[in-house]
Amino acid sequence: MGEKKLVDARGMACPGPIAKLTRAYREAKNGDIIEVLATDQGFVADVKSWTESTGNKLVELKQDSSGVIRAVIEVTAKK
Amino acid sequence: MAENRVLIIGGGSGGIIAANLLAEEGKKVTLVTDSPVHFFQPANLFIAFRGEPPEKYSRSVNSLLHQNVELILEKVTKLDLENRFAITEKNRKLDYDVVVVAAGASLDYDSLPGMRESLNRFGDYYSTPQSAVRLWETIRGLKKGKFVIGVPDLIIKCPPAPHKGTFLSASFFKKEKRDVSVELLYPSPHAYTEAELARTIEKKMEEFGNISVRTSFLIDSIDVERKVVVGMNGEEVAYDALAVIPFHKGPKIEINPADARDEDGFIKVDKNKLSISSYDDAYAIGDCTNAPTSKTGVAAHLGAFTVWRRIRGENAVYTGRTNCPMITDNEAIFVISDYENKPVGQRFSKLKRLMEDLFVSMYFPSLMHPRKFEPIFNAYFEATEPSVLGERGW
Numbered sequence: 001m002g003e004k005k006l007v008d009a010r011g012m013a014c015p016g017p018i019a020k021l022t023r024a025y026r027e028a029k030n031g032d033i034i035e036v037l038a039t040d041q042g043f044v045a046d047v048k049s050w051t052e053s054t055g056n057k058l059v060e061l062k063q064d065s066s067g068v069i070r071a072v073i074e075v076t077a078k079k
Numbered sequence: 080m081a082e083n084r085v086l087i088i089g090g091g092s093g094g095i096i097a098a099n100l101l102a103e104e105g106k107k108v109t110l111v112t113d114s115p116v117h118f119f120q121p122a123n124l125f126i127a128f129r130g131e132p133p134e135k136y137s138r139s140v141n142s143l144l145h146q147n148v149e150l151i152l153e154k155v156t157k158l159d160l161e162n163r164f165a166i167t168e169k170n171r172k173l174d175y176d177v178v179v180v181a182a183g184a185s186l187d188y189d190s191l192p193g194m195r196e197s198l199n200r201f202g203d204y205y206s207t208p209q210s211a212v213r214l215w216e217t218i219r220g221l222k223k224g225k226f227v228i229g230v231p232d233l234i235i236k237c238p239p240a241p242h243k244g245t246f247l248s249a250s251f252f253k254k255e256k257r258d259v260s261v262e263l264l265y266p267s268p269h270a271y272t273e274a275e276l277a278r279t280i281e282k283k284m285e286e287f288g289n290i291s292v293r294t295s296f297l298i299d300s301i302d303v304e305r306k307v308v309v310g311m312n313g314e315e316v317a318y319d320a321l322a323v324i325p326f327h328k329g330p331k332i333e334i335n336p337a338d339a340r341d342e343d344g345f346i347k348v349d350k351n352k353l354s355i356s357s358y359d360d361a362y363a364i365g366d367c368t369n370a371p372t373s374k375t376g377v378a379a380h381l382g383a384f385t386v387w388r389r390i391r392g393e394n395a396v397y398t399g400r401t402n403c404p405m406i407t408d409n410e411a412i413f414v415i416s417d418y419e420n421k422p423v424g425q426r427f428s429k430l431k432r433l434m435e436d437l438f439v440s441m442y443f444p445s446l447m448h449p450r451k452f453e454p455i456f457n458a459y460f461e462a463t464e465p466s467v468l469g470e471r472g473w
Contacts, residue, residue, distance in 0.1 A: 012371040013399070013418060015272030019233035022266045022297065025311070026232075042274060042421065049268035053295035055312055079299070079313035 002031030002075070009038045010068060017043040018050060025056075025075065032075045033059070039067055047071045083107050085390065086165060086175035088155050088332070090117055090140040093365035093379030094181035096449045100387040102145035103450065109173060110144065111165070113154035117143055119442055121237065121376070121404075123204040126211035127322075128218060128247035133208035143446050155182070159335045160361050179386055180346055180355070180363040182330035184236060184374060191231055193301025194323050200303070203322045204244060205236070217320050218248060223258040224319030229308055230265050231298040232326050233272060234343070236366055236374040239405035239414055241324055242271065242280060249290045250408040260289045264296040264308060264316060273422045276414065283407065283427055298323070327374065330367045345369040350418060351396040352389065353382055362386045372399040372418065380456075383449070400460065404435045411435050413463070415473070420465035424472030 007024045009017035017038040024034050036047065044061065047069075051058040055077035063069045085101050087094045090112030102108045122136035141150055153167035158180065165173045186206055188195040198206065202213025218226070226248055230241045237243075245263045252259040263270070263284075269277030270284065270292045284290040297311040301323065307315040329344025339356050340346055346363040347356055350370045355361040364386055365379030372378050381397055388395035399418030404411050411432040412425035445452040463473065 013416065013421065015233045015238065015267060016371055018267045018272060022233060025297065040421075045274065046268055050295055053268055054297065077312045079311065 002029065002033060004033045004035065007034060007036045009036060009040070009043075011039060013040055016040060018046055021047070021050070021073075025054075028075045028078070030075055030078050034073045034075065036069075036071045036073070038069045038071070041067075041069075043069050043071070047073070084174065084176045085109070086111065086173055086178045087181060088112075088158070088165065088178065089181035089183060089330075089365075089367070090114055091181055091183050091365060091379060092117075092376050092446055093383045094179070095140070095143050095446045096380055096383035097179050097181060097364065097386055098148045099143075099145045099447065100383065100449050101390065102147045104391075106390075107149075108145075108147070109149045109151060109175075110140075111151040111153060111155055111167065111173060112140060113152065113168075115139055115141070115152050117446075118208055119439075121240075121439070123208060123211040124240070124243050124247055126208055127202070127204040127214040128244065128251055130215050130219070133212065137208065138443055143443065145447075155332055157333045157335070160339060160355065160358055161335055163360065176360060177390055178361050179383075180330070180332075180361070180367055181365050181379065181383070182332060182367045184327040184329065184366040185331050185344075187326040187328050190326055191298065191300060191323070193303045194231075194325065196303045197301055197321050197323055198325075201320050201322060203325070204240070205325055214322060218251060221252075221257070221259055221320050225260050225262055225317065226252075226320045227262045227264060227308060227316060227318035227322075229298050229301075229321065229323040230263070231323065233266060234327050234374070235324055236327065237403060238272065238373050238375075239403050241265065242405050244322060245284070245290055245292075246287070246405075246407040249287050253287070253289060259319075260291065262316065262318075263290070263292040264298060265292060265294050266297050268295050270294060273414075273416075275424050276412070276422050279412065279425055279427070280405070283410075327366075341369045343369075350399065353385055353397055354389075362389070370397075370399070373401045373403055373414070373416075375401055375403050377402045380445075384453070400465070402460075402463070404431075404438075406432060406435055413473075415463055415465050415468065417465050420469070423463075423465050423468040424470075426472070 057074040060072040119136040157166040271277040364382030403414040410427040
């Protein structure tokens with residue numbers, strides 16, 4: 001099992017969540033899990049296309065009743 | 080009076096505006112900076128891609144300050160928020176009643192293999208005017224091939240600057256009828272971090288014909304021998320010339336308490352009041368803070384006004400307002416947003432390009448006489464308020 005890292009980007013407007021996810025991804029290795037919390041509504045579409053185009057795995061993407069988006073990403077595309 | 084001695088750390092636009100506003104109304108202001116010269120940072124683009132001279136955009140800090148501001152040309156190495164003093168490299172102790180930190184971001188060229196070698200070889204338009212001159216020599220000497228602009232990280236000064244560099248260099252190569260293409264390597268899924276603006280920008284890039292953009296490209300390293308940028312997934316992009324945007328960190332000042340800074344060294348502020356952590360006698364403005372807005376001159380400018388008003392006892396707040404110009408040779412859009420509103424949809428126009436030229440021409444006078452220019456900026460900000468422009472765009 002890889003490591004698990006939490007990225008809290010709640011309250012950050014664009015580009016906050018993707019910027020913080022990129023920084024966490026830089027430190028990560030294959031098998032790690034990155035969990036991102038965000039409130040920027042654009043992040044839902046962004047994280048889908050980001051994981052797809054970078055070849056990583058979006059394990060979970062949910063939004064709770066208070067609007068907080070939770071994305072769980074498994075790092076799979078590092079060389 | 081207890082709040083009479085104001086110490087300002089940093090001689091960028093935020094520090095100078097704050098110093099002049101406070102000195103004009105009789106506060107005892109000391110500004111400490113390690114650079115005797117103030118440089119208009121966006122002009123790095125005009126130097127790097129048009130060959131303009133750095134002198135045109137440089138002034139001595141002293142010439143921009145109100146006559147009553149005491150200027151100390153030393154580097155601050157330590158700031159003690161608990162005991163209200165700063166220490167300089169020459170061991171000078173500066174006591175204060177209120178401190179305003181406007182120290183900017185520091186640039187890191189060493190956390191990515193090959194980045195510093197590329198800087199030395201090709202120059203860039205982020206570090207110094209001299210480095211921008213170096214990039215102009217690179218651009219001027221590139222007769223054919225590919226110029227690549229790489230963006231490894233998104234927490235950067237002037238978020239549209241990678242795109243400005245792309246457009247301006249592509250214009251130069253087109254005008255000179257050179258067989259040179261420009262490629263932007265960008266880490267987010269669209270050509271800009273906000274999807275709607277990204278579509279506008281992608282369309283403009285297509286119109287150029289000599290621009291390509293690779294999105295979701297995460298730079299892992301630069302192989303300077305083979306002249307390729309290597310992505311984290313192993314993908315490689317070849318270049319003939321390269322400009323990489325450096326990583327940004329907080330200012331290199333030791334601060335007590337240490338937890339007044341975040342993990343990247345940015346100073347933790349209340350995003351509206353701009354006060355540092357729980358202190359009511361310490362503020363930070365502009366690029367050195369962790370405020371969740373863009374690192375841009377407008378934030379420093381508005382932050383200086385907010386802090387000036389708060390020191391006067393008014394309940395002023397900074398709304399997170401940005402106004403970042405993204406220019407081509409003859410057109411522009413402005414990335415306009417605040418904490419509550421995402422960037423307003425934009426159309427490229429020549430009139431906006433003219434407005435950007437007007438802002439540039441007003442730059443130095445507006446630092447020297449911030450109150451005189453306040454009505455002009457206020458009228459502009461009011462007319463372009465994000466909540467008003469909203470869905471209809473601009």
